[in-house]
Amino acid sequence: MYAVFAVGLLLGVLLFSFILIPAGKSAPLVTVAVSVVIVLYGLLVVRGFAAMGYIFLAAGFLFTGIAGSMVLPLITKKGSGRYTKADKTGLIVIPAAFILTSILFFR
Numbered sequence: 001m002y003a004v005f006a007v008g009l010l011l012g013v014l015l016f017s018f019i020l021i022p023a024g025k026s027a028p029l030v031t032v033a034v035s036v037v038i039v040l041y042g043l044l045v046v047r048g049f050a051a052m053g054y055i056f057l058a059a060g061f062l063f064t065g066i067a068g069s070m071v072l073p074l075i076t077k078k079g080s081g082r083y084t085k086a087d088k089t090g091l092i093v094i095p096a097a098f099i100l101t102s103i104l105f106f107r
Helices: 002-046 048-075 085-105
Strands: none
Touching (some): 002 048
């Protein structure tokens, strides 16, 4: 189950960093909301003992959202609203990494 938690941490960091680029300060809120959706899916759809894996996955997302909200003032930059080349690259690479990680760990 700790491996599922680690995958949740990895996917949570990828989601957080992807949302951070265009949305900025609402990235922790989105990450925590995804965690709640995963818990609800596990409890209402999967049910039973199998839902425990989804709860560990959601715990990884939740931990990322809480930790991200604590470091958010340190990682946000004040400046123009324009995207840099690194931001544009991140908007392409991060979703690809998220999808590849999901496919590799959940097949």
